[in-house]
Amino acid sequence: MSGYSLLIEGVSKTYRGSTRPAVDNLDLEVRPGEIFGFLGPNGAGKTTTIKMIVGLLRPDRGRITLDGCDITKDPIRAKGQIGYVPDNPDLYDRLTGIEYLNLIADVFGVPQAERKRRVHDLMDMFELGGAITDIIQSYSHGMKQKLALMGALLHDPRLFILDEPMVGLDPRASHLFKELMRKHCDRGNTVFFSTHILEVAERLCDRVGIINRGRLIACGTIEELRSLHRTDESLEDIFLELTGATTKPETNGPGLTTDREGR
Numbered sequence: 001m002s003g004y005s006l007l008i009e010g011v012s013k014t015y016r017g018s019t020r021p022a023v024d025n026l027d028l029e030v031r032p033g034e035i036f037g038f039l040g041p042n043g044a045g046k047t048t049t050i051k052m053i054v055g056l057l058r059p060d061r062g063r064i065t066l067d068g069c070d071i072t073k074d075p076i077r078a079k080g081q082i083g084y085v086p087d088n089p090d091l092y093d094r095l096t097g098i099e100y101l102n103l104i105a106d107v108f109g110v111p112q113a114e115r116k117r118r119v120h121d122l123m124d125m126f127e128l129g130g131a132i133t134d135i136i137q138s139y140s141h142g143m144k145q146k147l148a149l150m151g152a153l154l155h156d157p158r159l160f161i162l163d164e165p166m167v168g169l170d171p172r173a174s175h176l177f178k179e180l181m182r183k184h185c186d187r188g189n190t191v192f193f194s195t196h197i198l199e200v201a202e203r204l205c206d207r208v209g210i211i212n213r214g215r216l217i218a219c220g221t222i223e224e225l226r227s228l229h230r231t232d233e234s235l236e237d238i239f240l241e242l243t244g245a246t247t248k249p250e251t252n253g254p255g256l257t258t259d260r261e262g263r
């Protein structure tokens, strides 16, 4: 066991036909019990990284381990520990919500008694109500998002990975969801999510990583990032400075904790 929930070592990926890597020599580790926020401008490489973590894309180079299990070498065991919600969940339109959840529970081998209890709890939490017996085709975008989240949590995953999870959720659902992420982590699990909502990251994440053009340019607690800048800066100011979107000089210099021992 590595002691990390998620360990990314020297991972690179270049899409076919592209000359520039989408992810470039990425090192990152996330510990048990952490909520980790993955930030970066459009096209920075967040989704590409997430797809490699969950085994949908194969890295050209490097290694990704989940709880000590290599996603490339032992994909079934690794995937069993993951709950993943993509940026645009593709559900089975002709199934009802409950049929979808049962399908997912079958795939992950969730025992009957436990699945009943968990479906009940998740329905309570996400307030999908009677819609659970309607076909998914009739769902709004937000309802589909909720069902995808429920499906990803059914097997109580060690590692909960989400690509822009707040998109489409109404304020109440997103509030509930943020509480749920915290509770999930408090039980020793790990949450890794990408977001463009910096205030959510600032309030919720134990640590954040900022990726730009495929490279990790900063990683640490908000306080750590702040201490490397002017201490009164918001995460938004730091983000804009680091990603070069302001007129200020780029400060992706030394000291930012992209090294493994450096904090």
Ligand SMILES: Nc1ncnc2c1ncn2[C@@H]1O[C@H](COP(=O)(O)OP(=O)(O)OP(=O)(O)O)[C@@H](O)[C@H]1O
Pocket (backbone or CB within 6 Å): 015, 016, 018, 022, 040, 041, 042, 043, 044, 045, 046, 047, 048, 049
């Ligand atoms: N299937 C693909 N084929 C070729 N290039 C791709 C593909 N998917 C992404 N890319 C390129 O890889 C780079 C990283 O894209 P990625 O989707 O990982 O960014 P992102 O950080 O998730 O952006 P966003 O915030 O817009 O979701 C971009 O330059 C993008 O154009």
Ligand SMILES: [Mg+2]
Pocket (backbone or CB within 6 Å): 046, 047, 048, 087, 163
């Ligand atoms: Mg993306």
